[in-house]
Amino acid sequence: MILVTGGTGFIGSHTTVTLQQAGHDVLILDNLCNSRPEVVDAIAAITGTRPGFVEGDIRDAALLDRLFAEHPIQAVMHFAGLKAVGESTQIPLAYYDNNIHGSVTLLQAMQKAGVRTFIFSSSATVYGDPQKLPLTEDHPRSATNPYGHTKLVVEDILENLYHSESGWRIARLRYFNPAGAHPSGLIGESPQGVPNNLMPFVAQVATGQRPRLNVFGNDYDTPDGTGVRDYIHVMDLAEGHKAALDYCQSLPQALLTTNLGTGKGYSVLEMIQAYAQTSGQDIPYQITARRPGDIAACWADVTHATQTLGWTARLGLEDMCRDAWRWDQQP
Ligand code: NAD
Ligand code: UDP
Numbered sequence: 508m509i510l511v512t513g514g515t516g517f518i519g520s521h522t523t524v525t526l527q528q529a530g531h532d533v534l535i536l537d538n539l540c541n542s543r544p545e546v547v548d549a550i551a552a553i554t555g556t557r558p559g560f561v562e563g564d565i566r567d568a569a570l571l572d573r574l575f576a577e578h579p580i581q582a583v584m585h586f587a588g589l590k591a592v593g594e595s596t597q598i599p600l601a602y603y604d605n606n607i608h609g610s611v612t613l614l615q616a617m618q619k620a621g622v623r624t625f626i627f628s629s630s631a632t633v634y635g636d637p638q639k640l641p642l643t644e645d646h647p648r649s650a651t652n653p654y655g656h657t658k659l660v661v662e663d664i665l666e667n668l669y670h671s672e673s674g675w676r677i678a679r680l681r682y683f684n685p686a687g688a689h690p691s692g693l694i695g696e697s698p699q700g701v702p703n704n705l706m707p708f709v710a711q712v713a714t715g716q717r718p719r720l721n722v723f724g725n726d727y728d729t730p731d732g733t734g735v736r737d738y739i740h741v742m743d744l745a746e747g748h749k750a751a752l753d754y755c756q757s758l759p760q761a762l763l764t765t766n767l768g769t770g771k772g773y774s775v776l777e778m779i780q781a782y783a784q785t786s787g788q789d790i791p792y793q794i795t796a797r798r799p800g801d802i803a804a805c806w807a808d809v810t811h812a813t814q815t816l817g818w819t820a821r822l823g824l825e826d827m828c829r830d831a832w833r834w835d836q837q838p
Pocket of ligand 2: 684703704705706708720721722723724733734735736775798801
């Protein structure tokens with residue numbers, strides 16, 4: 508059985524589907540601070556199997572001890588956490604508490620229970636402002652906001668833990684920009700309030716919930732002046748997690764650090780155009796000032812993931828837009 512923290516969230520729910528379809532039992536632990544319990548029904552509808560679900564917090568040590576005692580958990584995939592860069596500058600303590608204290612509490616419970624396989628959601632944000640592209644895993648790390656700092660710290664904690672005792676099998680997966688949804692249209696990304704990320708915002712413009720998109724700057728040193736990112740289909744990302752789990756479980760111990768991206772960058776304008784074409788909707792936009800802290804361009808070197816995991820992203824921009832649009836039209 509795999510314990511999936513944050514399993515009703517965007518990436519965790521899609522990964523749960525992939526794990527179940529690969530024959531794993533899944534137990535989800537989520538406090539529902541950024542997701543809804545109906546996601547469990549949707550996962551059951553897609554896979555034909557209902558994952559276990561516990562509403563609870565990764566900072567609840569007693570609950571974790573109980574879960575490890577009562578279930579045959581072999582590995583943990585840790586998605587739970589807060590992820591909004593802007594919010595993290597306003598309430599940094601909540602970010603340090605959820606993301607760092609939460610991860611430490613979870614790791615302590617694992618250590619007590621003798622469960623030592625851990626897959627961690629890190630982020631390309633740990634690379635800071637890229638010195639060279641594409642980004643390889645040995646690129647220097649830095650953080651410009653509390654959210655990014657929590658990812659750096661947890662990466663370091665995991666490295667310390669790996670070296671402190673034998674038998675830990677740890678993957679630190681650095682995601683680029685997840686997009687898209689499950690092709691069934693039953694699960695996808697549901698941000699609360701005003702979306703911070705580009706694609707959910709584009710979706711809300713396409714469906715008429717917002718009048719227009721603000722494009723944050725067109726004076727970057729990129730082909731069309733707008734920011735360039737490596738968008739990866741969330742189902743490819745889910746497959747990457749399964750590959751990382753298989754890799755870890757095949758070794759007596761492991762510390763894997765790898766990018767999960769496609770290796771291709773698309774600009775904001777290219778993304779708007781692709782989504783408009785797929786959805787057949789108009790996406791009005793206006794160019795506004797740069798968003799503070801944004802970088803010009805960021806995309807992955809995927810050689811390491813390909814060579815180590817035998818994994819590579821298979822879905823492209825059209826797949827991401829088509830699957831996102833199917834989900835985005837749900838009432
Ligand atoms: P999400 O908000 O959709 O999912 C996170 C889930 O964790 C939510 O369901 C939330 O309710 C739950 N959660 C939060 N704090 C919790 C706690 N203390 N205890 C129990 N549950 C808790 O986010 P996501 O996009 O699926 O991201 C998953 C992970 O991937 C996060 O760690 C995020 O930082 C990381 N990540 C996301 C992106 C992205 O763009 N989506 C990029 C890089 C890394
Ligand atoms: N972006 C934008 N308008 C928005 C949201 C994002 O122009 O409403 C741009 C942003 O400046 C960046 C790209 O879209 O160039 C991706 O932003 P997102 O927040 O999705 O990801 P991140 O910046 O974290 O890579």
